[in-house]
Amino acid sequence: MNQIGAETILHAVHGGQALLGLVGAPQASMDGRITETHPRSGCASAPRSETRNRTLRIGDAPATPPFPTPGENVAQIGAENLLHAAILDWFTSLDQTARADPFVFEQGLAEYAASPRSRPFLKIQDGCGNACTYCAVTIARGPSVSLDKTAVLERLRSLEDAGFSEAVLTGVNICRYPDLAGLIVYLLENTDRIRLRLSSLEPDAVDDRLLQAVSLPRVRPHFHLSVQSGSDAVLARMGRRYGAVAVERAFAGLRAVKDDPFLAGDIITGFPGETEADFAATYTLCEKAAFAWIHAFPFSPRPGTAAAKMRPPVPQREAVARAERLRLLAQAGHAAYEKRWEGRTREAVIERYESGDETVSVVTENYLKRTLPREQICDKRPGAAIQIVV
Ligand code: SF4
Numbered sequence: 001m002n003q004i005g006a007e008t009i010l011h012a013v014h015g016g017q018a019l020l021g022l023v024g025a026p027q028a029s030m031d032g033r034i035t036e037t038h039p040r041s042g043c044a045s046a047p048r049s050e051t052r053n054r055t056l057r058i059g060d061a062p063a064t065p066p067f068p069t070p071g072e073n074v075a076q077i078g079a080e081n082l083l084h085a086a087i088l089d090w091f092t093s094l095d096q097t098a099r100a101d102p103f104v105f106e107q108g109l110a111e112y113a114a115s116p117r118s119r120p121f122l123k124i125q126d127g128c129g130n131a132c133t134y135c136a137v138t139i140a141r142g143p144s145v146s147l148d149k150t151a152v153l154e155r156l157r158s159l160e161d162a163g164f165s166e167a168v169l170t171g172v173n174i175c176r177y178p179d180l181a182g183l184i185v186y187l188l189e190n191t192d193r194i195r196l197r198l199s200s201l202e203p204d205a206v207d208d209r210l211l212q213a214v215s216l217p218r219v220r221p222h223f224h225l226s227v228q229s230g231s232d233a234v235l236a237r238m239g240r241r242y243g244a245v246a247v248e249r250a251f252a253g254l255r256a257v258k259d260d261p262f263l264a265g266d267i268i269t270g271f272p273g274e275t276e277a278d279f280a281a282t283y284t285l286c287e288k289a290a291f292a293w294i295h296a297f298p299f300s301p302r303p304g305t306a307a308a309k310m311r312p313p314v315p316q317r318e319a320v321a322r323a324e325r326l327r328l329l330a331q332a333g334h335a336a337y338e339k340r341w342e343g344r345t346r347e348a349v350i351e352r353y354e355s356g357d358e359t360v361s362v363v364t365e366n367y368l369k370r371t372l373p374r375e376q377i378c379d380k381r382p383g384a385a386i387q388i389v390v
Contacts, residue, residue, distance in 0.1 A: 102123070102126035102127075102145065103123055103126070103147045103151070118164075118349055118350060118351045118352065118382035118383040119164070119166050119167070119168055119197065119349055119351070119363070119383070120159050120164055120167050120168070120383075121167070121168045121170045121199075122152065122155055122156060122159065122167045122168065122169055122170065123147070123170050123171055124146060124147050124152050124169050124170070124171050124174060124177055124183070125144060125145070125146045125147070125171025125172065125173065125174050125176055125177045126141060126144070126145050126146075126171060126172055127141040127142045127143050127144045127145050127172055127176075128141065128143070128144050128172050128173040128176055129142075129143035129144055129176070130173065130176070130239070130241070131239060132238055132239045132240060133237065133238055133239040133305060133306040133307040133310070134238055134239075134268065134271065134299065134301070134302060134305055134306075134307035134308075135302065135305065136302040136303070136304060136305055137172055137173075139304055139305070141172060144172075144173065144176035144177075146171075146176070146177050146178055149182075149183050149186055149187075152183065152187065153186065153187055153190050153191075156187055156191055156194060157190075157191060159194060160191050160192065160193060160194040163381070163383060163384065164194060164383045165193070165194065165195060165349055165383060165384055165385035166194060166195035166196065166197055166220065166349055166365075166385070167194055167195075167196060167197070168196075168197045168198070168199060169183075169184075169196055169197070169198050169199065170199040171199070173200070173202065174198065174199055174200070174201070175201055175202040175205035180205070180210060180213075181207075181209040181210045181212065181213040182209075182213075184196060184210075184213040184214065184216070184219065185213050185216070188216055188218050188219075193218075194218070195218045195219070195220055195347075195365070195385075196218060196219050196220065197219075197220040197222055198214070198219070198220075198222075198223065198224075199224065200224045200225070200226050200266070201223060201224065201225055201226070201250070202225075202226055202241075202242070203225055203226070203227060203242050203246045203247045203249075203250040204241055204242035204246045204250075206225075206249070206250035206253055206254065208253075211253045211254070211256070211257050212257075214254070214257060214258070215257035215258065220365045220366070220367075221258040221259060221260070221261035221262065221365060221366045222261060222262040222365070222366055222367040223254050223261055223262070223263055223264070224263075224264045224265070224266070225247065225250055225251065225263065225264070225265045225266070226265075226266045227247050227265040227266055227267055227285070227286075227289075228240060228266060228267060228268050228271075229267065229268065229271065229274070229278070229281075229282050230244045230247065230281040230282035230283070230284060230285030230286065231244070231274070231277075231278035231279075231281040231282060232244055232281075233273075233278060234271050234273070234274050234278050234282075237271065237272070237273060237307075237310065238268075238271060238307070239306070244281065244285050247265075247285060247289070248285070248288065248289070251263055251289045251291075260337075260340060260341070260366070261366060262292045262293075262337065262366045262367040262368070263289065263290075263291050263292055264291055264292060264293040264294065264295065265286065265289060265291045265293075265294050265295070266294075266295045266297075267282060267286065267294055267295065267296045267297070267323075267326055268297060268298075268299050269282075269296055269297070269298050269299065269314075269319050269320075269322035269323040269326065270298045270299045270314035270315075270316070270318060270319020270320075270322060270323075271299045271307065271310075271314070272299070272307060272310035272311060272312060272313050272314065273310065273311070273312060273314075274299075274314050274319075274322075279322050282326075283325065283326065283329070286326060286329055287329065290333055290336070291329075291330065291333045292333055292334055292337035292367075293330050293333065293334055294326050294327070294329060294330035294333065295330075296322075296323040296324075296326035296327055296330065297323060298316065298319035298320045298322070298323050299314065299319055337368075338368065341364075341366065341368060341390045342390060343389060343390065344389070344390050345387055345388070345389050345390070346364040346365055346366060346368070346387070346388060346390050347364065347365045347385050347386070347387055347388075348362040348363060348364040348365065348370065348385065348386055348387070348388045349362060349363055349365075349383065349384070349385055350362050350377055350380055350381065350382050350383065350384050350385075350386065351363055351382060352382050353374070353382070354371065357374060358373070358374055359371050359372065359373060359374060360372050360373075360374055360376075360377050362377075362386070362388060364388065364390060368390055370388060370390070372388065376388075
């Protein structure tokens with residue numbers, strides 16, 4: 001699982017019923033252990049008796065020790081792009097009472113200060129009423145609810161005052177926020193320095209108003225589109241509210257308002273009834289998009305969803321092979337993007353100290369990862385911004 005995947009997990013669960021921190025390196029191993037701190041105990045440094053370790057396995061790779069077999073404190077989900085849904089379902093099943101306030105933030109700053117996180121996730125929305133046929137969010141989380149913009153601003157200001165140089169606006173589907181474009185403008189007009197990065201966008205939500213909002217300099221040039229397919233027929237069966245033309249319009253629009261932004265896309269391969277021609281349309285769309293990354297996952301049915309009963313199923317081997325073709329395209333797209341930015345100066349956020357504090361990992365505004373010698377950052381702390389030559 002890559003870093004965006006790890007972040008998907010974090011943004012999906014952070015702000016829910018528990019403070020969570022990923023322990024270990026799930027992005028490298030495809031497995032991750034989540035240390036949960038019960039909300040009553042507040043933060044990750046809480047006494048041991050108040051924390052529970054739960055293991056989350058992602059992907060099709062066989063489990064390896066020391067991960068226990070699935071059970072009460074273990075969840076295993078398929079290599080699908082609905083990580084958030086699966087995780088939220090799992091936590092819901094473990095502790096329903098914790099959903100009372102999906103926007104828990106009371107100890108937000110203390111949590112961030114106590115954790116190694118450098119780019120705090122600010123949850124602005126929860127649930128989703130779109131009812132896509134493959135997604136369990138509507139079943140598990142109910143319709144969309146949003147945090148009032150004044151509360152979002154208050155939280156963002158507190159993060160800015162604490163010295164963070166950027167915050168990531170997250171939610172189950174932030175495009176369901178009543179006026180996302182208006183929120184972005186409002187937040188930027190009422191803060192001084194902090195930058196905003198957006199989590200996944202629905203292609204049909206990328207309209208002129210949103211483009212105008214994200215064109216503002218303090219919005220990071222990094223966008224993640226929930227594309228899912230390039231075939232109009234498959235998109236219709238998925239219950240998506242757009243066609244391939246809207247996807248093309250979205251990435252063209254984002255490129256028009258930002259200087260060569262990092263564009264990533266989610267794709268599901270092997271959705272029931274997906275023909276080779278449907279997949280070819282998806283592949284062609286991804287080529288045209290020249291994504292800097294593609295999250296391609298074979299379809300994995302979610303119990304209780306309409307898609308779980310759809311026919312005909314695509315053989316798993318074929319779905320995996322199609323995802324693999326997209327992963328190769330993603331790697332080529334990423335290499336080309338890296339090359340285009342080589343030698344250019346960009347703002348970056350310090351993520352963490354590594355190698356006995358001798359080196360520092362940073363992420364640029366356009367989502368390129370670099371490791372720098374410590375002396376290059378003048379002892380600034382994680383969360384601070386610096387200029388680097390990419
Ligand atoms: S837009 Fe569709 S896939 Fe995304 S959360 Fe809503 S129902 Fe699920």
